[in-house]
Amino acid sequence: MTKPRPTRADEILDAAAALFAARPFHEVRLEDIASLAQVGKGTIYLYWSSKEEVYLAIIRRGFAAVMERLDLDLPACRGRCWDELRVVVHALLDFAFAFPGVYRIMRGGNLTPEDPDLQAIRRKVTERIQAVIERGVASGELVDPCPELTAQYLLSSIRGAFLYPPAGMTRELLSDHLMHILKGGIGGGTRP
Amino acid sequence: MTKPRPTRADEILDAAAALFAARPFHEVRLEDIASLAQVGKGTIYLYWSSKEEVYLAIIRRGFAAVMERLDLDLPACRGRCWDELRVVVHALLDFAFAFPGVYRIMRGGNLTPEDPDLQAIRRKVTERIQAVIERGVASGELVDPCPELTAQYLLSSIRGAFLYPPAGMTRELLSDHLMHILKGGIGGGTRP
DNA sequence: CGAGCAATACTGACTGGTCAGTACTGTAGC
DNA sequence: GCTACAGTACTGACCAGTCAGTATTGCTCG
Known part of the structure; x- marks a missing residue:
């Protein structure tokens, strides 16, 4: 089984997971996720339609x-x-x-x-x-x-x-x- | 053991508990708590210093x-x-x-x-x-x-x-x- | 090969709405 | 009249979500 290179979406989820794991939902800002994942905030919305969707995706x-x-x-x-x-x-x-x-x-x-x-x-x-x-x-x-x-x-x-x-x-x-x-x-x- | 009449603080906590039990923290508004408890929003701040304090008190x-x-x-x-x-x-x-x-x-x-x-x-x-x-x-x-x-x-x-x-x-x-x-x-x- | 172009990926400043917390007002009960 | 508090109006910080603009990739054709 080959481990494929993590996609951009996976990278964002990794960052988001680290933050949601450490703080409650309302204390995690989308900007925090974006900056940890080293992407622009808008990029997150290319993959999910809301902060809650990101949470659910994790x-x-x-x-x-x-x-x-x-x-x-x-x-x-x-x-x-x-x-x-x-x-x-x-x-x-x-x-x-x-x-x-x-x-x-x-x-x-x-x-x-x-x-x-x-x-x-x-x-x-x-x-x-x-x-x-x-x-x-x-x-x-x-x-x-x-x-x-x-x-x-x-x-x-x-x-x-x-x-x-x-x-x-x-x-x-x-x-x-x-x-x-x-x-x-x-x-x-x-x-x- | 006598059951004392619930204090004002207890009534507020009851209302808050019902709401925090049903929705996540950030979806519960202080005003919801106040109106369910039939008190003014300001009254809540006579007993606790923030929304989070109310949550912790519950x-x-x-x-x-x-x-x-x-x-x-x-x-x-x-x-x-x-x-x-x-x-x-x-x-x-x-x-x-x-x-x-x-x-x-x-x-x-x-x-x-x-x-x-x-x-x-x-x-x-x-x-x-x-x-x-x-x-x-x-x-x-x-x-x-x-x-x-x-x-x-x-x-x-x-x-x-x-x-x-x-x-x-x-x-x-x-x-x-x-x-x-x-x-x-x-x-x-x-x-x- | 590489110029030109189209499609796609991405960015981040900006906006509009929300809401915690505060201040004020009216009134019920004593 | 005075206390206590419900009700309400207000404010300012905050932040999710948007979108006009930029960068990158890939493709077509001379």
């Missing part, structure tokens, strides 16, 4: 990247649900460690109402995770009265970990801890 | 309410950690069901840098939850390599559940499901 790109990773790595698990769960956790964590601020706003729940395209890609990702759990339940390997909720927990927990990270949090630590919780909660080992 | 009040509830209910558990965990979950869920939008912005991670008072009360809440888990680990009833992370997961998971709630999500369902995950994850019952 989030859509984020979900697309996660989805691509899942599509790439999940098939190799050949249906072994714990392997799949590990792949999901790693995909999410890799993205979150690479772009913590973007991950945060992807789960922000700030803009209302949400853009239809964004809703669609977000659903695709959550449903993919949910499907992994559901097949595990169907095969008897997992026990979960509501996989939909568990998928949401997983996505949100990672956000929480990055919002207020414990000192010395590493990718491995977080990954192991999440798998620990998924495997057996914090109970001593016997399910009632 | 969040602080939210954490204070949760903390008060924990202080009230936890002692009756007399150190039985699973009872304490149930009390924590119920306290958070009661608040979240009563004020879902406020719960969301309490975990928003939007404003930077955070107000010191807010940091303090937020820490108090998370540390209280963390302490419950830590004592469970110390007594051998719980197994958790990082209670700090688990506390963050719990707080964030509830936010996630409310962001994209499954159809027919009730307080009981969510409570049972969270306790299910805490007790044994989604594993079949044996911890490796």
Whole structure:
């Protein structure tokens, strides 16, 4: 797989992502984005029609990247649900460690109402995770009265970990801890 | 416990909370808050010095309410950690069901840098939850390599559940499901 | 090859509207 | 009359979005 040279649009999104990750929406000026991306303000409007569109584009790109990773790595698990769960956790964590601020706003729940395209890609990702759990339940390997909720927990927990990270949090630590919780909660080992 | 008549400040915060819960910060106008609270715009400035201060006050009040509830209910558990965990979950869920939008912005991670008072009360809440888990680990009833992370997961998971709630999500369902995950994850019952 | 030209990409000064914050006025209750 | 506050008018900073103008690229034809 070749990594194509980032387009102008991607460069602008990179700059915008860095700013939106660091400050709330209303504190980021279009001019800031333009100057960080080293383009004129008008150039941004050649690609998106408003500041909010830029914001949404960042989030859509984020979900697309996660989805691509899942599509790439999940098939190799050949249906072994714990392997799949590990792949999901790693995909999410890799993205979150690479772009913590973007991950945060992807789960922000700030803009209302949400853009239809964004809703669609977000659903695709959550449903993919949910499907992994559901097949595990169907095969008897997992026990979960509501996989939909568990998928949401997983996505949100990672956000929480990055919002207020414990000192010395590493990718491995977080990954192991999440798998620990998924495997057996914090109970001593016997399910009632 | 007597419920004191809400003060003028509380009425304003109620109105502001309803609006900030429904729209992002920059889409809420001070005038909207004033008219919903049926006060003059100037009156708001008798209590807080800026729009952002109002926003922060809502969040602080939210954490204070949760903390008060924990202080009230936890002692009756007399150190039985699973009872304490149930009390924590119920306290958070009661608040979240009563004020879902406020719960969301309490975990928003939007404003930077955070107000010191807010940091303090937020820490108090998370540390209280963390302490419950830590004592469970110390007594051998719980197994958790990082209670700090688990506390963050719990707080964030509830936010996630409310962001994209499954159809027919009730307080009981969510409570049972969270306790299910805490007790044994989604594993079949044996911890490796 | 390269001059001339068209199409495209980009720029940044400018504008118009918005809104936080302030000042002032009218009035209800004591 | 006086206090307290709702209501309203005002102002000035701020900034998203525009657009006339410039630079660059690529193409056509002698």
